[in-house]
Amino acid sequence: MGKTLQKIDDPQVTAFKNNDRQAMQKVYEHTYSKFRNHVFKNSGNEAEAKDIFQDAFVACWRNIKDDKFDGTGSIEAYLYTIARNKWTDHLRSPRFRKTVGPEGLSKVVQEEGDDLGADLDTKRQTMLRALNQLGDACQQLLGLFYYERKTMKQVAKDLGIAAASARNKKYRCMERLRSLAEDLTKNG
Amino acid sequence: MDREEAYWTKEEQGLFERYLMEQMEPGEKTGFESSIASDPTLNAKFLEFKALFRAIEEAGLRHAMEEFHKGVQEKGKERRLVNTSRAVFRIAATIALLMALGGVWYFYAPNANERLFEAYYVPDPGLPTVMGNSDNYDFYRAMVAYKKGDYPFAIEAWEKLRSKGVANDTLYYFLGSAHLANDQPDKGIEYFEGILEKENPAFTDETFFYLGLAYLKKDEAQQARKYLKESDLEKAKVLVEKIKD
Structure with a gap:
């Protein structure tokens, strides 16, 4: 590193x-x-x-x-x-x-990870593909939380659900996303 | 999904996300870093979480960049306008000359059909958008833009859906509406006519009405009348009587 x-x-x-x-x-x-x-x-x-x-x-x-x-x-x-x-x-x-x-x-700044570039890129693509396969509701919830950095309270309000339920959904969506990524990694 | 064994515990997820979102106090952060350094299993779990977390963020960023790019294009347009202002000045001078030469009425008497269009055309108000109805997130995001009058955004988003193979009447209808509202009657006509080619199309009265208006805008009275007559909307019946050839 x-x-x-x-x-x-x-x-x-x-x-x-x-x-x-x-x-x-x-x-x-x-x-x-x-x-x-x-x-x-x-x-x-x-x-x-x-x-x-x-x-x-x-x-x-x-x-x-x-x-x-x-x-x-x-x-x-x-x-x-x-x-x-x-x-x-x-x-x-x-x-x-x-x-x-x-x-x-001329190359001034070497983009980090270039030496492992191909492998890293494949992994990233797989993750993005897995995300794409995830249901819209999960994508939206995870995007609000992790990209837009909204608080659980705001996310819950945006989606019209209770905060506890949003938290549970987030947990399950991540697990679901992981298993999609695993399938894609195994089966291409 | 429920039958599958969970890979992370809720606590682990909470810990990882707080680290990745920079929400840890310095002491806690150091503690976390040393625990992943000494625990390969935890480290593997963290790296998997991080890769997915980053993918979610990247998807969000790519979406946001499309918005940023529109800002660039808007500014580019403004610059081009400044550059073309001299050309515009020349055209204005020519127009002034033509008017002085006696073509005055031509510029002052707006086309009757154009006036009718202006009087009767109100963009379709759109569908209600409820946050949380996320089955069609992209579609409704574009709908929000459409209702705010940001037609170019709506058009781009909906055309993307269409290029992914979505071809239902609702999408076509609002693509047609957005193009018409965006001063592109020809494109609007393409989509509206696309709906009518389907079997048992939805929104037929509205489609006929807006098709008529689109042709009116193009000053094609005959086509406008033809379509307006097909619509059962009261305003279509009133309008068709007023169209002049």
């Missing part, structure tokens, strides 16, 4: 860790327009820019959560570097191989 270098009191880092919508939206908007320009100048289009950027945003967000962002620069700069590297990888993929120049190959 990487070294823990994160500055605990960086408000942006805390905001990302808490999935704070406003803060993340600001970083997204600010960085995307810059990245989009880069992609447009490098034989890309809007749809590609969006896809690659969103993958980069997820990678950046995960690294922050795992304390792999060292906090030396801004999150915007970090995100931009990840996105640009991903774009370079995209250009190096067979479809684009002929068009990329040597300056396009």
Whole structure:
């Protein structure tokens, strides 16, 4: 595991860790327009820019959560570097191989986990697929609780059920999700 | 599910989620970290929980990013508007000239059918959305947007459902309604006509009424009249009498 270098009191880092919508939206908007320009100048289009950027945003967000962002620069700069590297990888993929120049190959920030990249990615995809197979009610409840970070009381209110029942459901939904993921891991 | 043995205890889940949501006091956090370091079984259980927890978060984030992206596009549009303002100025100057040259009535007498459309068109109010009715979460999320007048969001979400193979009358009807409300009568017409191609379609009176309005907006009086006549709604009957060729 990487070294823990994160500055605990960086408000942006805390905001990302808490999935704070406003803060993340600001970083997204600010960085995307810059990245989009880069992609447009490098034989890309809007749809590609969006896809690659969103993958980069997820990678950046995960690294922050795992304390792999060292906090030396801004999150915007970090995100931009990840996105640009991903774009370079995209250009190096067979479809684009002929068009990329040597300056396009520099790699400043190595995305963590790249060495185990393929395996990690498969596992992540499996988890996401399992989540997709979970019933809508469970998906909604878990999303409200774990992503939106609502309190049990708020979740219960949103769903029109008692707090104790929401807590029980959350527990069972996670168990259910785990068994779906297990099945997918075993049976592909 | 109940017959399956639980993998985590409730206490374990509570502990893991508090750690992952950064809700532990520093002392408790250190204690937890050392217990997973010394207990491989607990560590395995924690890692499995964490992987699923992150997947839930990632799904939430990806959903949120679609919203963020709309913000970017809105801002892009504003910028483009500024860039095109010179072109707009030129067009305005041309219009002013044309008006001065005697075409004044053309700009001042709005098309009669357009006026009728404005007078009679109110977007369908939509379906009630109850939080907790989560069978159709995506559909109702879009419905909330539709009712707030955020038609582009509703359209995108519903078209996503449609591309996943959902093809019921309700979805088509509200896709048609959202497109029409979003000033895209042609797209609206496609969906409304799609409903009528089905066997025993639902909302036929409303569909005919809005189809008529969509054609009226396009200033195609004949088509508008044809569809309005099929609707049993009172307002359709009144409107059809007023349409001018």
